[in-house]
Amino acid sequence: MINQNLYQQLILDHNRSPRNYGKLDNPTHFSEGYNALCGDHFLIYLNLDSSGRIVEEIKFSGEGCAISKASASMMSEIFTKKSIDEVRELFDLFKRLVKGQPISQAEEKKISKLIIFANIHKYPSRIKCAILAWHAVAAALDNKKQTSSENVEI
C-alpha cells in the first residue's frame, strides 16, 4: 500500500497532534513561510539563548497539509536546544534527504526519526511541503520576515 509509504504512522500522528504548536510572545526571531501553490502557511517563533547561539525554544502555528505540518512538528523537536550551526547543518542534511540524495550512516543517526521523509522524493510535488517550515526557520535566523518554498532553490 503506497499510501502508507507516503503517509507513515508517525507523519499522521504529528499531523493530528503537532508538537510545539502555538506562539511565543516575544520571540528573538520570527518568520513566515508561505507556499502559494498549496496555500500552506506557517509562522515560526524562535527564542535563542542569551549567547544568541542556542535554540532555547521553538514554536510554530499556521495551516498546511499533513506532510508540511508533520515536518514542522518533527523539525521543532529536533531543533530544540541545538546550536545555530547544528540547525543549519540539519537543514542541509534534510534538504539532501528529501531530494533523495544519499546520506551517510552517521548522518542518518543525526537526522534520527526524520528519516521517514526519505520517501518524499518519489512525490516531487510534495517536496516543497516537507521543506517549507525549514526554510522559514532559516529565514528567521537570517532576520528575514518572510519566505516561500516556491521561490527558493530546494
Next chain:
Amino acid sequence: MSLDTALLRNEFTLLREKLGNDKDLVYLDNAATTLTPDSVVEGINQYYLQENANIHRGVHYLAEKATESYEGTRKIVKNFINAGKEKEIIFTSGTTAAINLVAYSYGMNFLKPGDEIILSAMEHHSNIVPWQFVARKTGAVLKIAPINERGEIVYEAFLKLLSARTKFVSLVYISNSLGTINPVEKIISASHEKGALVLLDGAQAVSHVPIDVKHLDVDFFAFSGHKLFGPTGVGVLYGKESVLAELPPFFGGGEMISQVSFTESTYKEAPHKFEAGTPPIAEVIGLGHSINWFKRFDLPAIHRQEELLLEKTLREFREIPEIKIIGEADDKTSIVSFVVSGVHPHDIGSFLNEEGIAIRAGHHCTQPVMNFFKIPASARASFSFYNNEEDVEQLVKGIKKTITFFKGGGKL
C-alpha cells in the same frame, strides 16, 4: 441521440490502457486539461509527417498544404463559435495570451485615468493580473463584482458598478474553481447599454455549453485548445470585426506587416496583424481536428451525461458529513470543488493518486475565490462527457477511504 460512453472512451489511449504506474486512470481533472483522443494526435502527426512547412510564404507544395490546413482551422473555429467572419478569429497560444492581447492592445492604448474595468470576484488569475498591469499603467480603476455564498455573481451589485465610466467588462463564462455558469447574456447587454466592451473568458465554457458569439453579441471571446480535447500551446481570441479594426498590433514581427522600412511600418488587417511570427501551426491544425471530433457528438447528449455525473457526485458528497462543497450555484457545470474537514486538499490529492484517481488540489489560480470562502485551497473533481458513473463511484470510494485513513491515524 444518446452517448455510448464505452465506445467513446475507447478513442483515448489513456482511458484504454494502463498508466505508466500500472493503474487504470480515473481522470477527473478535465477543468485543468481535457484528454486528447487518438485521432486528434494523429491529425497533429500528419502535419509533421506529410505537410511540415511554414505558412503564408513559399510557393512550394508543402507550404501551400500547411497554409490550407492552418487557414482551414480558422473556418472551423468560425463555424464552431458562430462568428460572422474568419477574420474575427485570431490564433494565440491560449486563453491567457488572448486576454493579454486585449489588455495590451485595447487596455494600454485606449483607457485613461478614471476609466473603469469591471471583473468578477471569481476570475482566474489570467483575467485579473493583465488588467492590474493596465490599471497601473493607465490609471484606470478595477471594480470587482462580488459573489455570494453559493458562488454566484450578485447581479444587482454588478449593475450598481456599471456606469458611464465603465469602459470594459472582463468576465469568466464558467468558473474553473466553482463550476458556476454566469448569466453572461444579461451582463453583456447591460454592459453594452453603458457603452462598455465585454470579453468572455470561455476556457471552461467551450467544452460544456454551446457557444454562439453572434447571439451573445460579445466583443471578445477567448478559449484554449487543450481544454477542448486538443493540443496545448494554442488558443483563440474572437474579436468583433469592427472592434479589431480599431486595435493596434500587440506583438510586432514577421507575417503581420504590409510594408516595413526603418522609418515606418504598415500592418496587415486582422487577424494577421495580431499573429506575428511563425504561429503554432501543428497546434492550430490539431485544434481544427479536435473541434471536428467534438462536433461529432450531440451537445444535448453531452450535457445530459455531464449533468448525470454532476448530480450523482453532489448527491453522494452530501451524504458524507466531512465534505463541504464549494460552489453550489443553481446554474453549474460538472466541476465540483470541495474541502474535507481534517484532511488537507493536497493530502486528498496525493491519497487519491495512489488509487489511480486524478483530481486537482490547490487554489486553481483563483486565490480571491479561496479567500472569499476562507479556505487555503480546495480539492476539485471536474468531469467531461467521457467520464462515467463508475468514475464517480471510484471517487466517492476513494474519498471515504481517505477520510477513514486520516481520521483513524493510518488504519484502513
